[in-house]
Amino acid sequence: MRRTSIQASVIAAATCIIALVPVAAGGVDDEASAIFGVKLPAGYRDWRVISVAHEAGKLNDLRAILGNDVAMRAFREGTRPFPDGAIIARLAWQYVPSAENDAVFGQAQSFVAGPATNVQLSVKDSGRYADTGGWGFGQFEDGRPNRDEALLKTCFPCHARLPRTDDFVFTHYAP
């Protein structure tokens, strides 16, 4: 019985350490983004739509910006700053003309979502991410986190150029 108890304690301690790894900034959990330790939440693809956008230029994508329940409520009620727990997921796909649609319409006018490019997450945790406006960031390609610290370091300086009244968030709710 004593051995079983020790084993249980070891397992519990190991579980605790595993659970803490993604929380540690700069942790080595390869399921989480560099620097911020942000993971892709289960079911994010089923979240509700905040808005949509097209970024031209080098990005050249179509994007859907989705929110978890905390984020959606804040967007709809106009709550700023966003409460802890809010997560915004920006899904992007290559911006491609649709020959099929254009043939139906009789002119070149239709641009649709091609292959997925990446998913970017903004996670609000005012304590954990106090140095970056309360937001932690992550980028994921094919469901895998981007571990490039140099890339992740570009997130907040860009968001920080937005008005403080937007709480460092680009997207506005599309009713």
Next chain:
Amino acid sequence: MRRTSIQASVIAAATCIIALVPVAAGGVDDEASAIFGVKLPAGYRDWRVISVAHEAGKLNDLRAILGNDVAMRAFREGTRPFPDGAIIARLAWQYVPSAENDAVFGQAQSFVAGPATNVQLSVKDSGRYADTGGWGFGQFEDGRPNRDEALLKTCFPCHARLPRTDDFVFTHYAP
């Protein structure tokens, strides 16, 4: 008691007639689209994303194509034709440049959702809509159905130009 029973029957019959009105093609229910009698389902704004698109030209919009649970399952499993009960909701907003975003990026590249234009619905009911490929159509502005029969008559001839393997649906699922 007898009077109560008759009253109940009258109320039940009236309820039944009211419930049937939107089903009747060309019904005068002003909550429903012309010709097809399609209504805007409660909660459609919270449905999941099938894909996103940009229509240039005269439409000049950004759009999110959402699906109810039946439609989402069919898109994800590749089920064609779509089963009865599938509803596809196409939300569109004016395609507008974002001066705020462009200032952050240092170049003109960002196009976002402006004011909503309209919502179009495709409702699968292979019996009720047998004459139009099993699909009923509706267009809604500010939550109100468009009652213009001439407009609604343009829906199916356009969808009918798509390959039959798409079951008259423009949108493909964006993973």
